[in-house]
Structure formats: structure tokens, C-alpha cells
Amino acid sequence: MIRPSKILIVDDTPDTVMFLADRLAGQGYAVVTASSGVEALEQVEKEQPDLVLLDVLMPEMSGYEVCRQIRENPATHLLPVVLLTALNPSEERVKGIEAGADDFLTKPANQAELLARVRSLLRIKDLHDQVQAQTAQLAEWNKELEARLLQEARVAEVARALGDIGHDMKNLLTPVLMGAGLLQSELEDLVGSLPQGQGSTGESSRKRCQEVIDMVRENARRLQDQVRELADCVKGLSSPPHFAPCAVAEVVTSVIKTLRILAEEKGLSLHTEGLEALPPIQADERRLFSAFYNLINNAIPEVPAGGSVTVRGRTESEGKAVIVSVTDTGRGMPVDVRERLFTSRVMSRKAGGTGLGTKIVKDMVEVHGGAITVESEEGVGTTFHISLPIDGPKQAAVESS
Numbered sequence: 001m002i003r004p005s006k007i008l009i010v011d012d013t014p015d016t017v018m019f020l021a022d023r024l025a026g027q028g029y030a031v032v033t034a035s036s037g038v039e040a041l042e043q044v045e046k047e048q049p050d051l052v053l054l055d056v057l058m059p060e061m062s063g064y065e066v067c068r069q070i071r072e073n074p075a076t077h078l079l080p081v082v083l084l085t086a087l088n089p090s091e092e093r094v095k096g097i098e099a100g101a102d103d104f105l106t107k108p109a110n111q112a113e114l115l116a117r118v119r120s121l122l123r124i125k126d127l128h129d130q131v132q133a134q135t136a137q138l139a140e141w142n143k144e145l146e147a148r149l150l151q152e153a154r155v156a157e158v159a160r161a162l163g164d165i166g167h168d169m170k171n172l173l174t175p176v177l178m179g180a181g182l183l184q185s186e187l188e189d190l191v192g193s194l195p196q197g198q199g200s201t202g203e204s205s206r207k208r209c210q211e212v213i214d215m216v217r218e219n220a221r222r223l224q225d226q227v228r229e230l231a232d233c234v235k236g237l238s239s240p241p242h243f244a245p246c247a248v249a250e251v252v253t254s255v256i257k258t259l260r261i262l263a264e265e266k267g268l269s270l271h272t273e274g275l276e277a278l279p280p281i282q283a284d285e286r287r288l289f290s291a292f293y294n295l296i297n298n299a300i301p302e303v304p305a306g307g308s309v310t311v312r313g314r315t316e317s318e319g320k321a322v323i324v325s326v327t328d329t330g331r332g333m334p335v336d337v338r339e340r341l342f343t344s345r346v347m348s349r350k351a352g353g354t355g356l357g358t359k360i361v362k363d364m365v366e367v368h369g370g371a372i373t374v375e376s377e378e379g380v381g382t383t384f385h386i387s388l389p390i391d392g393p394k395q396a397a398v399e400s401s
């Protein structure tokens with residue numbers, strides 16, 4: 001329901017107040033009254049009228065003074081004020097204009113003129129209220145726009161920093177790869193120059209060094225791929241998954257080679273079972289590597305010395321998917337950590353941990369149209385089960401990814 005406009009009538013003569021109140025209430029206006037200047041100012045503050053009909057001649061505080069105070073108050077400086085005067089109209093008008101009045105009526109007020117002036121001033125007030133509301137709305141929108149621009153500037157800054165980091169990483173990887181190549185030839189020279197008879201110690205040490213060199217080279221190459229993907233991303237190019245026939249056993253072996261030194265330092269063993277028997281699957285090799293890397297890398301710090309991490313593979317009963325499980329003999333996860341895995345509320349229990357590791361695993365599984373579940377018992381261990389369709393995701397899923 002539309003609120004009726006409220007008019008404050010101020011006059012020290014009760015008959016005049018009653019006369020005006022009757023006329024205006026009869027036209028549907030809400031009416032409030034005051035019989036002195038002081039009361040008028042109190043009513044303005046309390047009732048917040050839309051217009052004031054104000055007698056000029058009143059004891060103690062004149063209508064001019066009331067009008068001046070209404071104008072001086074920022075909350076009411078635009079409130080329409082009509083002065084009612086029985087005095088010399090032209091002389092009164094000058095004083096009234098100086099006091100800030102909007103209009104004048106000569107007493108006794110002609111009813112038609114009174115209503116016409118009231119309507120006209122209320123219309124102007126209404127328009128002014130609308131302008132003020134729109135100005136406030138515009139200020140609000142402006143604030144939101146500024147916040148969004150600030151946010152976008154921050155995102156652009158992060159993208160720029162990532163681009164710079166990627167660039168430096170790419171440059172730093174070149175000497176790492178060159179260094180590994182150099183180590184390789186130094187190793188061969190060294191082994192060649194060893195006196196005969198030190199064969200078996202020399203050979204096992206050479207094999208060990210060779211494994212480390214291969215691991216450094218392979219992972220530097222993987223990092224280069226990721227840096228390239230980062231650069232594409234910064235340039236605004238998405239990097240869609242690349243599906244090709246992939247041997248899970250090779251990917252997992254490559255992950256195990258990378259993490260073996262870490263596991264050995266902690267006194268753990270890493271095993272595989274049944275992976276060689278799996279059929280090749282349509283998969284994105286880089287994403288697969290990253291997922292298994294994260295799962296095994298997560299398990300290692302949780303497993304006490306003497307424990308193990310085992311990756312097992314089998315083909316699902318209908319022969320449409322492979323199921324690969326990563327099982328550890330670690331400390332397991334409490335329910336709250338387990339329930340939050342794979343959601344945006346992943347909890348990291350590590351200093352400097354981001355909770356991104358399990359999200360990467362889940363993203364890989366989704367991109368491949370597979371599924372992931374976890375079983376974990378505190379003090380016993382944890383197993384992640386991943387099922388991946390042998391023929392890769394359905395065409396629609398590939399196109400939408």
C-alpha cells in the first residue's frame with residue numbers, strides 16, 4: 001500500500017490548525033500538527049513529514065526562524081516549506097525567500113489554491129526522493145564495480161606472476177637437463193676408467209647413479225611440460241586432456257622411480273601387483289602420472305618405517321574399466337578428514353600443505369569419466385580405489401571438458 005504524504009501544520013491559532021487539518025485530511029493526506037516553533041522542529045524530527053505548512057507570526061520563535069533551522073539541518077534542508085502569512089505579502093515574501101521557504105499562501109487560505117500548491121510541492125518532493133534513491137543505488141553499483149575491478153586486477157596480477165615464475169622455471173630447467181646429461185657422460189668415463197676387478201661394486205654403483213640421472217631427466221622433462229601448460233593457461237589457452245593408449249604399469253613404475261629415494265629414506269617399500277596384466281587404457285598420461293604421484297606422495301609421510309605402499313590393478317568384472325588401488329599401511333585418516341576429501345573443503349594436516357593434491361586426483365578421475373573412493377582405518381591404513389574406463393570418457397564428456 002502506498003503511504004499517504006504526511007503534512008505538518010504549524011500555527012498558534014487552534015482554529016486555523018483545525019481548518020487546515022480538516023481540508024487536507026479530507027484529501028487523503030496524513031496530518032500532524034504543532035502549535036509553536038519549538039514544537040514544530042520536534043515534530044519535523046519525530047514525524048519526518050513530506051511538507052510543512054508554517055505560520056509566520058508565532059510567539060517565541062517565528063516561522064522564518066523555524067524555516068531557517070529546517071534548512072540548516074542536512075536531514076531536512078530540502079523539505080518543502082509553505083509559509084502562511086496575513087501580513088504584507090510582498091514584504092513577507094522577501095523575508096521568506098531569505099529564510100529558505102519554497103512557497104507562500106495568504107491567510108485565510110483559499111482552499112483550491114492551498115491544495116494546488118500542496119500537490120505541486122509534494123510532486124517535486126517525490127521526484128527528488130526518487131533521484132536520491134537512484135543516486136544511492138548508483139553509488140552502491142559503483143562500489144560493487146570498483147570491488148570487481150580490484151578483484152580482476154588481482155587475478156591479472158596473479159596470472160602475470162605465474163607467467164614470470166613459469167618463464168624462470170623453464171629457463172632453470174634447461175641447465176638441470178644439461179647437468180644431468182653431463183653427469184651421464186662423466187659417469188660413463190668414470191666407470192670406464194675403473195681398474196678391473198672392482199666390477200660388481202662399480203657396476204651396482206653405476207646402476208644406482210644411472211637410475212638417479214634418469215629420474216632427474218624424466219622429471220625435469222615432466223616439469224617442462226607442466227610449465228608449457230602454465231604458459232598456455234596464462235596466454236588464455238585452455239589445455240584440454242590428450243587421450244592416447246596408455247599403459248598404467250608404465251605410468252606407475254615411472255612414479256615409483258621418482259619417489260623411491262624418498263620412500264627408502266623413510267624405510268618404506270613401494271610395490272606393484274597385477275599392473276602388467278592390465279589392458280592399455282585411453283588416458284591422458286600426464287594427468288595419470290600426476291594423480292598417482294599425489295596418491296603415493298600423500299601416503300609416504302603417513303606410513304611408519306617398515307611399512308609399505310602397494311599399487312594393485314585388476315580389470316572390472318564387465319571388462320569395461322580397470323580398477324587401480326593405492327594401499328598403504330599408514331596411520332589412516334580420521335572421519336572428518338576423510339569426509340572432506342575431494343571437496344573444496346579438503347583439510348590439509350601438513351605444514352605448508354594446500355589440499356590441492358587430492359583435488360588433482362579427483363580432477364583426473366572426472367576428466368577420464370571414472371570414479372574414486374577411499375577406505376581408511378586409523379592405525380591400520382588407507383586405500384584409494386580408482387576406476388577408469390578402458391575406452392576413455394564418453395565422447396560428450398570429452399567435448400564438454
Ligand SMILES: Nc1ncnc2c1ncn2[C@@H]1O[C@H](COP(=O)(O)OP(=O)(O)OP(=O)(O)O)[C@@H](O)[C@H]1O
Pocket residue numbers: 294298299302328330331332333337346347348349350352353354355356357358359382
Ligand atoms: N594415504 C593417506 N593417509 C593418511 N592421510 C592422508 C592420505 N592421503 C591424504 N591424506 C590426508 O588428506 C589430506 C589432504 O591431502 P591433499 O593431498 O589434498 O593435501 P596435502 O597433501 O595436505 O597438501 P599438498 O597436496 O599441497 O601437499 C592430507 O593432509 C592428509 O591429512
Ligand SMILES: [Mg+2]
Pocket residue numbers: 294297298356357358
Ligand atoms: Mg598432497
